[in-house]
Amino acid sequence: MQDALPRGGSIRKLWVAHAELYRDHLLRLDLESRRSRFAGAVSDQFLRDYADIAFGIDAIIHGFFVDGTLRGAAELRSVGPAVRREGEAAFSIEKPWQSHGVGSMLLDRTLLAARNRGLKFLHMACLADNKRMQQLARKYGAELSFDFGSVVGEVAAPRPTPLSLLREIIADGHGFATAMFDVQSRLLAG
Ligand SMILES: CC(C)(COP(=O)(O)OP(=O)(O)OC[C@H]1O[C@@H](n2cnc3c(N)ncnc32)[C@H](O)[C@@H]1OP(=O)(O)O)[C@@H](O)C(=O)NCCC(=O)NCCS
Numbered sequence: 001m002q003d004a005l006p007r008g009g010s011i012r013k014l015w016v017a018h019a020e021l022y023r024d025h026l027l028r029l030d031l032e033s034r035r036s037r038f039a040g041a042v043s044d045q046f047l048r049d050y051a052d053i054a055f056g057i058d059a060i061i062h063g064f065f066v067d068g069t070l071r072g073a074a075e076l077r078s079v080g081p082a083v084r085r086e087g088e089a090a091f092s093i094e095k096p097w098q099s100h101g102v103g104s105m106l107l108d109r110t111l112l113a114a115r116n117r118g119l120k121f122l123h124m125a126c127l128a129d130n131k132r133m134q135q136l137a138r139k140y141g142a143e144l145s146f147d148f149g150s151v152v153g154e155v156a157a158p159r160p161t162p163l164s165l166l167r168e169i170i171a172d173g174h175g176f177a178t179a180m181f182d183v184q185s186r187l188l189a190g
Pocket of ligand 1: 037090
């Protein structure tokens with residue numbers, strides 16, 4: 001899967017310890033990308049404050065790294081009452097790394113995480129004129145049915161399976177034995 005990424009790039013989950021890297025990544029976004037990501041012009045201070053709170057409860061953030069520098073990120077968080085099983089996803093990729101397949105790989109990992117958490121609807125924080133984001137979502141038409149009028153995508157088969165859990169755990173870089181153990185405990189917990 002990592003083969004489809006630009007040379008030297010890798011995707012891994014971010015934790016609260018990565019907050020500074022996340023802040024620096026957001027600050028490097030050009031004006032247009034900031035506007036697309038946050039639905040409006042935002043200041044450096046806004047981005048600093050945002051990075052401080054982004055790792056709150058329930059956030060799953062995948063990061064795209066090149067040589068140790070965070071160049072892209074995808075946030076997934078559940079929104080609304082748990083029973084509605086709705087989540088929100090938002091993407092940010094620094095300009096030189098846009099249109100190189102990174103968004104596609106991040107969406108792939110985000111969808112897997114959404115599915116494994118039983119999320120059924122995914123809201124995309126996406127402006128109506130963001131053609132690239134819309135193209136990207138359309139590529140995943142088999143897994144995500146989209147209504148851009150309301151900017152809500154429906155995740156197909158929103159139930160974790162042993163295979164989908166295993167894919168996520170292995171993508172997180174754990175060994176196979178740990179992965180199997182984790183799958184068993186998550187299925188039992190579900
Ligand atoms: C929108 C964004 C996440 C897309 O990620 P990306 O890595 O640039 O996109 P990808 O290279 O994976 O391309 C996805 C699809 O978009 C389309 N696309 C790519 N570049 C494009 C361009 N310059 N113009 C129009 N469509 C384009 C293609 O259909 C492409 O799929 P394909 O190459 O397999 O045909 C990224 O550009 C970004 O972070 N932009 C700034 C912030 C933002 O807009 N966030 C989204 C709202 S939260």
